[in-house]
Amino acid sequence: MSPTDVPAAVATLRSTRTIRDRARFLLDRARAAESSWFVVDDRSLQRAATEVAAVTRQNYPDLDIPYHSRWRHFEAGGIDRRQQIDARLPDPDARSRAMIDLTVVSVLLDAGAGARWRYTDPDTGQTLTRSEGLGVASWHAFCGGVFSSDPGDPLRVDAAGLTGLDTQALARAFQAGPDNPLVGLDGRVHLLHRLGNALTGQHARPSTVLADLIDPGGQVAAHDILDRLLASLSGIWLTPGVIENHPLGDCWPHRAVPGPDASAGWMPFHKLSQWLTYSLLEPFEWAGVRVTGLDDLTGLPEYRNGGLFFDTGVLRLRDPNLVERTWSVGDELIVEWRALTVALLDEVAPLVRDVLGAPDLPLACVLEGGTWAAGRALAQRLRGGRPPLSIDSDGTVF
Numbered sequence: 001m002s003p004t005d006v007p008a009a010v011a012t013l014r015s016t017r018t019i020r021d022r023a024r025f026l027l028d029r030a031r032a033a034e035s036s037w038f039v040v041d042d043r044s045l046q047r048a049a050t051e052v053a054a055v056t057r058q059n060y061p062d063l064d065i066p067y068h069s070r071w072r073h074f075e076a077g078g079i080d081r082r083q084q085i086d087a088r089l090p091d092p093d094a095r096s097r098a099m100i101d102l103t104v105v106s107v108l109l110d111a112g113a114g115a116r117w118r119y120t121d122p123d124t125g126q127t128l129t130r131s132e133g134l135g136v137a138s139w140h141a142f143c144g145g146v147f148s149s150d151p152g153d154p155l156r157v158d159a160a161g162l163t164g165l166d167t168q169a170l171a172r173a174f175q176a177g178p179d180n181p182l183v184g185l186d187g188r189v190h191l192l193h194r195l196g197n198a199l200t201g202q203h204a205r206p207s208t209v210l211a212d213l214i215d216p217g218g219q220v221a222a223h224d225i226l227d228r229l230l231a232s233l234s235g236i237w238l239t240p241g242v243i244e245n246h247p248l249g250d251c252w253p254h255r256a257v258p259g260p261d262a263s264a265g266w267m268p269f270h271k272l273s274q275w276l277t278y279s280l281l282e283p284f285e286w287a288g289v290r291v292t293g294l295d296d297l298t299g300l301p302e303y304r305n306g307g308l309f310f311d312t313g314v315l316r317l318r319d320p321n322l323v324e325r326t327w328s329v330g331d332e333l334i335v336e337w338r339a340l341t342v343a344l345l346d347e348v349a350p351l352v353r354d355v356l357g358a359p360d361l362p363l364a365c366v367l368e369g370g371t372w373a374a375g376r377a378l379a380q381r382l383r384g385g386r387p388p389l390s391i392d393s394d395g396t397v398f
Contacts, residue, residue: 006231009262010246014230016223019268019298019342022257026267026336027343029256037318037333038340044313045344048374049351051312055377056356056369063358068300068368070107070279073135077126081139089155092287096214097207099283101157104206105147106138107276108191112303114183115385119175130385134174141173147192149203159204162196165189194236209233210280216288223296225284226277230270240330241266249273252335267335269301269342278364294362299345299371301338303387308375309344310388326390334391345371 030038074081089095119133145154149161167189176182209232213220234249241248251268309315349366
C-alpha cells in the first residue's frame with residue numbers, strides 16, 4: 001500500500017515532520033508551564049550535552065561513530081557477526097535479503113528485556129543482558145532457522161516460519177524460563193505472528209517488502225524506507241489508533257495535540273519503525289545503495305533517551321510522587337514524556353556537535369555516540385539500570 005492509498009489524516013501521522021511539529025508543540029507548552037505532568041529546566045540542556053559528549057568521546061575517541069543501529073548489538077563481545085553471513089551466503093542478493101530479514105525480526109524483538117534476564121552466547125560463553133543480549137539471541141535464532149519454514153534455507157524469515165512460532169520455541173532460543181524471565185515474551189511472539197500475517201504469501205519475507213527500493217548503485221531517501229515499512233507493517237501494532245479502518249501504529253492520544261483533521265489529538269512516534277529504518281541503513285549501503293536524508297528521521301522516544309533528560313535535570317515531574325506509580329504506554333504522562341524526548345533530542349544534538357567540534361555529525365551518530373549510551377550509563381549509575389519511570393510493557397513498544 002502506498003502513502004497515496006491512505007486517508008490524509010493517516011498520511012499526516014506517518015510523517016516525521018508531524019512527529020517533530022507535535023513534539024515541539026508539547027515541549028513549548030511544557031515550557032509555558034501548561035503541562036499537567038512536566039517541568040522543563042533549559043539550564044540543564046548543556047549538562048545533558050556535556051554528558052553525551054563525554055560518553056561519545058569515551059566510546060569513539062576518534063569520532064568515527066557508526067549509525068545507531070541493531071548492528072551495534074550484533075557486534076557484542078567484539079565479534080564481527082556480519083562476516084559469518086557473508087561467508088555462508090556468497091551471492092550478494094541472497095546476502096542482502098538475509099540481512100534485511102534478520103534486521104527486521106531482531107528489531108521487532110528489541111523491547112526492554114527486564115533487569116533479571118541474561119543470555120549466554122554459545123560461541124563465546126559471554127553473558128549478555130538487555131539490548132546486546134536480545135540482539136545476539138536473535139542472531140543465533142536467525143542463524144539456526146528459528147524464523148524460517150525451510151530447513152534447507154535457515155538464513156531467512158518468512159510468513160510460515162513466523163506464524164508457526166510458539167512461545168516455547170522463542171523461550172528456548174532466548175534461554176528464558178522461570179529463573180531467567182524475559183519481559184513480554186508472549187507479546188513478542190504475538191508480534192511476530194502479526195508480522196507473519198502481514199506478509200503476502202506463505203513464503204513471503206520481510207525483505208520482499210523493501211526489494212524494489214534496493215537498487216545497487218542508486219539511492220533512496222531514509223523516509224521512503226520508513227514510509228514503506230509503515231504502509232506494510234502498521235497493522236502489526238496493537239495500539240488504540242484507527243482512522244477509517246487504517247491502524248495508526250505507534251500513535252497515542254494526547255488531549256492537547258492539535259491537528260487539521262482526524263489526526264488531531266494523536267501523537268505519533270513510530271519508534272520501532274524508525275529504529276528499524278536506522279538499522280537498515282547499513283544493509284542498504286552494503287547492497288550498494290546510497291541512503292539520503294538521514295536527519296529526516298527523528299530521535300527515538302524510548303526510555304534511555306528519555307531517561308537522559310530526567311537524569312540530567314532537563315525534565316522533572318510536576319508531582320514527584322508520580323514516580324511511585326507504574327504506567328502504561330498509553331497514559332498521557334508517558335505519551336508526553338516520549339514527545340518531549342523527541343523535541344529535546346533535536347535541541348541537544350547541535351549542542352553535542354559543538355562540544356565535540358563535529359558540526360556535520362548526523363543525528364543517527366549523535367544517538368549512537370551518544371544520547372542512548374549516556375542515558376543508559378546514567379540509569380546504571382543512579383538506579384542499577386532501571387528507567388526513571390516504571391512502565392508496564394508487553395514487549396512491543398518499550
